[in-house]
Structures are given as structure tokens and as C-alpha cells.
């Protein structure tokens with residue numbers, strides 16, 4: 001799946017919230033441009049094209065895939081639609097940059113990988129935090145054992161949002177619920193830090209409006225590394241993690257996307273109480289796009305995405321099993 005041919009021109013599929021940001025990021029990445037945008041309706045495609053200076057507005061996603069002025073597609077659709085359009089794009093010979101979660105199940109993600117491989121196109125899931133310069137520093141510290149023996153990982157991603165109907169995050173058919181949407185981040189963080197898949201887990205959820213609005217999981221990895229992960233739509237904004245080792249801990253309060261008004265940052269707390277704050281410049285989305293259009297092998301990111309998807313499947317199984325209602329309490333003595 002190394003990919004053939006250069007990638008310059010992107011066709012964008014879907015005109016939602018994330019589209020606005022990524023279109024701007026693609027257009028401001030050296031060597032990349034958005035040449036066409038597709039929507040289910042021509043009016044919406046045209047509105048977006050006019051707003052963002054995109055040459056072609058296309059009605060219908062199929063029509064985008066047959067265009068000669070598109071080398072790669074950026075898929076910004078609800079999660080349950082990712083697999084279908086990623087596979088269709090690969091079969092049309094287009095490289096695939098797909099929003100997270102890559103798909104809604106490991107079986108679908110494997111099918112996407114197989115289609116991209118069979119058609120020699122590049123594939124990357126748009127999990128942008130993995131591409132920040134700061135993440136390279138995390139990787140380096142973990143490899144050199146800066147925190148000593150790893151013990152516990154904590155990660156939480158949430159925001160408070162009483163969604164309106166029509167929102168894909170509330171529609172199970174579209175891959176709604178916080179596990180795929182936000183659990184993707186905390187699972188990717190735990191997998192990134194532990195470097196492997198968990199061997200055991202237990203998870204629970206709070207369901208409202210037909211989907212999981214909050215999920216909490218505890219995971220066990222080899223070598224006694226553990227993790228507690230939390231995500232949800234009913235607590236205020238969190239995008240945090242902590243990695244606790246025998247010698248020091250790493251704390252980061254903005255790992256999924258740095259706060260807009262300050263540089264990406266993290267802290268290292270050592271056993272003596274000394275705290276070092278580190279800050280990092282750079283734009284993770286542009287770096288991700290540059291990596292996607294380059295020729296570096298993307299296999300490590302493929303494995304990271306497949307493992308993340310697998311962890312999500314396992315958490316889903318665990319929450320379905322964990323529906324134990326406690327028996328009635330004993331009578332209270334007055």
C-alpha cells in the first residue's frame with residue numbers, strides 16, 4: 001500500500017463541521033490543493049466551493065470519484081459511511097484520507113486496507129494528534145524510558161453537548177455515540193503509549209437518546225501496564241492524558257488538538273516533585289496532510305488505526321456484557 005503517483009489535488013466528500021477546518025488545512029499545506037467538493041446536494045456543494053475558493057462543486061459522491069482532477073479524496077462523512085466511500089475511492093484509484101474513526105468495526109477497517117492495497121493507493125485515517133511534533137517527542141521519551149517502568153495511563157476526552165436531532169452522533173445507524181467519536185482518541189492514546197493491545201478490559205456506559213453518551217473502561221496490558229479511559233458528551237471539555245511511570249509522569253491537557261490560543265504543551269513531573277513544562281509549535285493537521293501526500297510508508301499508522309479499531313470493538317463487547325443490575329438491597333434497619 002505504498003501508493004503510486006503523486007498526490008496534489010484533493011476531492012472532498014461531505015460538507016460538515018470538520019470539512020471547513022480540513023479544507024483550510026489542505027489549502028495551506030505546501031503541495032496540496034482542494035480541486036473539487038462533493039455534497040448530496042448541488043446547492044450545498046456550490047456554497048462550499050464559493051466559500052472556500054474550490055474550483056469544482058459536485059453533486060453526488062460518485063461523481064467526484066470519476067474526476068481526472070482528483071488524486072485523493074478526503075472523506076468527512078458520518079462514521080458508518082467511511083468504509084463504503086473509502087473502498088469506492090480506492091477502487092476508483094484515488095488515495096484515501098479518511099476521518100476518524102476509520103470505520104465502525106475491525107472487519108470494515110480490514111476491508112478498507114485490502115481495497116487500498118489492491119489498488120495501490122495510500123490510506124491514512126485523519127487522527128491528527130499522532131502527527132504533531134509533540135507526539136514525536138512523546139514517542140522518543142517512551143522509547144528511551146524517560147518515565148521509568150510504565151505503570152498507569154489515564155485519558156479522558158469529552159465535551160458537553162445536548163445534541164439536537166439530526167446529529168449523526170445520536171444516530172446508531174450512522175455510527176453515533178461517544179465510543180467511536182471520542183473513544184477513538186482515548187483508545188489511540190492508550191495503544192500509542194502501551195505499544196500493544198490490551199489483554200483484558202472491562203467497560204461500562206451511560207446511554208441516553210439511544211446512544212452511549214459516556215463510556216468508562218479499565219484495561220490491562222502486558223507487563224502490568226493498566227489504563228483507565230473515559231469519554232463522553234455530558235461533561236465539560238477534556239482532552240487529557242497522564243502516563244505514570246516509576247521515575248516520572250507525563251501530563252498533557254490538550255493532546256487531541258492544542259488549545260487555539262496557546263502552543264501545544266505538556267508537563268513532566270519527576271519523583272522529587274520537579275515539574276518541567278514543554279511547549280511545541282506546529283500544526284498537526286498540516287503535518288498529517290504533508291505526510292499523506294509524501295512517500296513515507298504509512299504502515300505504522302495503519303497498525304495504530306487497526307489496533308485502535310480493535311480496542312473499540314472490544315470495549316463495545318464489554319459494555320454489552322456489563323449490564324448487570326445489582327440485586328435488591330437488603331432491608332434497612334431503622
Ligand SMILES: NC(=O)C1=CN([C@@H]2O[C@H](COP(=O)(O)OP(=O)(O)OC[C@H]3O[C@@H](n4cnc5c(N)ncnc54)[C@H](OP(=O)(O)O)[C@@H]3O)[C@@H](O)[C@H]2O)C=CC1
Pocket residue numbers: 014015016017018019038039040041044045076077078079099100101126128168174181
Ligand atoms: N478530526 C477531527 O478533529 C474531527 C473529526 N470529525 C469526524 O468527521 C466526520 C464528520 O463529522 P462532522 O463534520 O462533525 O459531521 P457533520 O454532520 O457536520 O457532517 C457530515 C457530512 O456528511 C454528509 N452526510 C451524508 N450522509 C449523511 C447523513 N445521513 N447524515 C448526516 N450527514 C451526512 C453531509 O454532507 P453533504 O450533505 O454535503 O453530503 C454532512 O455535512 C466524523 O467521522 C467525525 O468523527 C468530526 C469533528 C472533528
Ligand SMILES: O=C1CO[C@H](CO)[C@@H](O)[C@@H]1O
Pocket residue numbers: 100159181182
Ligand atoms: O473528532 C472530534 C474532535 O472533537 C469533536 C468535538 O469538539 C468531536 O465531536 C469530533 O468528532
